[in-house]
Amino acid sequence: MTPELVTDVYPGRTMPRQRSEASAWAADEAVTRLFAAHYRPLVRLATLLLHEPGLAEEIVQDAYVALHSRWWRLRDADKALAYLRVTVVNRSRSAIRHRRVVQAHLAAARPAPDAPSAEAGALDQLRHDDMITALRALPPRQREAIVLRYYADLSEAQTADMMGVSRGAVKSHTARGIAALRNSLDGL
Known part of the structure; x- marks a missing residue:
């Protein structure tokens, strides 16, 4: 063939x-x-x-x-x-x-072996919601200082530049805001 x-x-x-x-x-x-x-x-x-x-x-x-x-x-x-x-x-x-x-x-x-329970997730969400509510209750400058410093993770100098204030003012607004948040959240 x-x-x-x-x-x-x-x-x-x-x-x-x-x-x-x-x-x-x-x-x-x-x-x-x-x-x-x-x-x-x-x-x-x-x-x-x-x-x-x-x-x-x-x-x-x-x-x-x-x-x-x-x-x-x-x-x-x-x-x-x-x-x-x-x-x-x-x-x-x-x-x-x-x-x-x-x-x-x-x-x-499959869930991670050390994944939190559904209840823990719900409690975390409530704490988060409480934090957001307390943060919104702050005066604008304190809220801005805390968000820039801790959420955006900026340094004091960077935060001062962003806000158009001195580093001392950033320290002051941040300290007052944290104290107000602590008082607000301790009552819950």
């Missing part, structure tokens, strides 16, 4: 449209020899990349199957081992990426 030849996308190169029996036998023999000589080193390579021997064996076996099915497309049969190595490394990378995605989804699905 002679395969029909067609010109590939590469000029001057022809490829069989379907494999002949002779090329199938050549692929079988070549892949068998490569398997016998290089299976274990390729599994070791994949195991070192994946830290999972079972998956490493599966990836190497899949690489040999891929090589066999694409044997007729190899330009240089001497590069078959290089093809196998690249295939094993690429498939290992894909498995690692897949593992990371799965772990990320599993981690997102």
Whole structure:
């Protein structure tokens, strides 16, 4: 049986449209020899990349199957081992990426072990709401000084520049605001 030849996308190169029996036998023999000589080193390579021997064996076996099915497309049969190595490394990378995605989804699905209870979250929200209410009750300059210093995390000098006052005024507004907040929140 002679395969029909067609010109590939590469000029001057022809490829069989379907494999002949002779090329199938050549692929079988070549892949068998490569398997016998290089299976274990390729599994070791994949195991070192994946830290999972079972998956490493599966990836190497899949690489040999891929090589066999694409044997007729190899330009240089001497590069078959290089093809196998690249295939094993690429498939290992894909498995690692897949593992990371799965772990990320599993981690997102389960609550953190020391996550606060729903009641603690509700109490925190109430405390936050109380703080916002107390902060809104402050005079504008005190509120501005506290927000810039502690929420925006600016230094005294930066806060003074932003407010257009001296550093002493920032210290004074901040101290008075904190005292007012403390009095307001202690009553709750």
